Amino acid sequence: MTLSDQEQYDVFVRRDTRYDMAFFMGVKSTGIFCRPGCPARTPKRENCVFYETADAALKAGYRPCKRCHPMNFPGQTSPLIRKLINLVESDPDRRWSEKDLIANGIDPSTARRQFKSRFGMTFSQYVRNRNLARAATQLGEGDKVIDAQLTAGFDSPSGFRTAFAKTFGTAPKKSKAEPLLVEWLDSPLGPIIVICDDSHLYLLEFTVRKNIQRQFERLSKQHKRPILPGRTEITEQIRDELIDYFHGDITQFKTPLKMTGTDFQQSVWQALIDIPYGQTRSYAELAASIGNEKAVRAVAGSNASNGLALIIPCHRVINKCGNLGGYAGGLDKKEWLLAHERQHA
Numbered sequence: 001m002t003l004s005d006q007e008q009y010d011v012f013v014r015r016d017t018r019y020d021m022a023f024f025m026g027v028k029s030t031g032i033f034c035r036p037g038c039p040a041r042t043p044k045r046e047n048c049v050f051y052e053t054a055d056a057a058l059k060a061g062y063r064p065c066k067r068c069h070p071m072n073f074p075g076q077t078s079p080l081i082r083k084l085i086n087l088v089e090s091d092p093d094r095r096w097s098e099k100d101l102i103a104n105g106i107d108p109s110t111a112r113r114q115f116k117s118r119f120g121m122t123f124s125q126y127v128r129n130r131n132l133a134r135a136a137t138q139l140g141e142g143d144k145v146i147d148a149q150l151t152a153g154f155d156s157p158s159g160f161r162t163a164f165a166k167t168f169g170t171a172p173k174k175s176k177a178e179p180l181l182v183e184w185l186d187s188p189l190g191p192i193i194v195i196c197d198d199s200h201l202y203l204l205e206f207t208v209r210k211n212i213q214r215q216f217e218r219l220s221k222q223h224k225r226p227i228l229p230g231r232t233e234i235t236e237q238i239r240d241e242l243i244d245y246f247h248g249d250i251t252q253f254k255t256p257l258k259m260t261g262t263d264f265q266q267s268v269w270q271a272l273i274d275i276p277y278g279q280t281r282s283y284a285e286l287a288a289s290i291g292n293e294k295a296v297r298a299v300a301g302s303n304a305s306n307g308l309a310l311i312i313p314c315h316r317v318i319n320k321c322g323n324l325g326g327y328a329g330g331l332d333k334k335e336w337l338l339a340h341e342r343q344h345a
């Protein structure tokens, strides 16, 4: 970070979000610290102190601002979500209901909203998936199907078979499939889901993406492996790279990828990876770059079905006329990413 204090102060005055996370500002008169882009009125220059990390501002005794939430990245899960997850982990066999939440001082509608925005699924879907994944692990360890069924919280074998097949694409039977591990990471653009095993990254998506749940199911089926919450060294690697990417310190990702798609889709995704950081292409240019000028529609379709957002930079494809086109993660994110890359290219 080479900006002077005055330049950092000016970033706050301009509310320039491109410097988000690059540094933080403590305000002596209020005891609060903020991130660049904070919507609150910028205090007088003499009251402001600058820190390279949120941690340093905290250690200096400042509290996080309630308007710009400077701790959300590299983030802390909300206390309510943490509490809920701990509750479920402490009593995994319980069938959690709204009554249980209320008994634990949790407002069910707040829980539903926060879960949906962080995990891309409701609390009850989360619990259901978690239990199915536990059942799958149990089967992998050689347990009987009936025991796995009870673990997953199903009274009837047929209900269990249907739910299991829907999630994993196979009937519940003893299997040795290693699970894929899903983790939720924070970013300046909101929570990101990553799915990894010991050697590859399989999926990276913003949780706001529609049908994220169905994408989980498809991935699980295609690889015939259950998806469980957890992390591997690959999770750590991509997390570190994402922090560098959002700081504008790297222009390429090195985490090994497993792309799940047809040969045609894979050729489109490779062409996307070849679009240089800070630049954009039209769908027609992308089609031409794989030697298939006529396949603009199919190219757009493959672009949209990319399950490795950011890493396979589908955000760098725009309409011919220069407007932004679509983005599964939301247009505001696409705009942010393109501005961010132009700035750091």
Ligand SMILES: [Zn+2]
Pocket (backbone or CB within 6 Å): 033, 034, 035, 038, 039, 040, 065, 066, 067, 068, 069
């Ligand atoms: Zn603030």
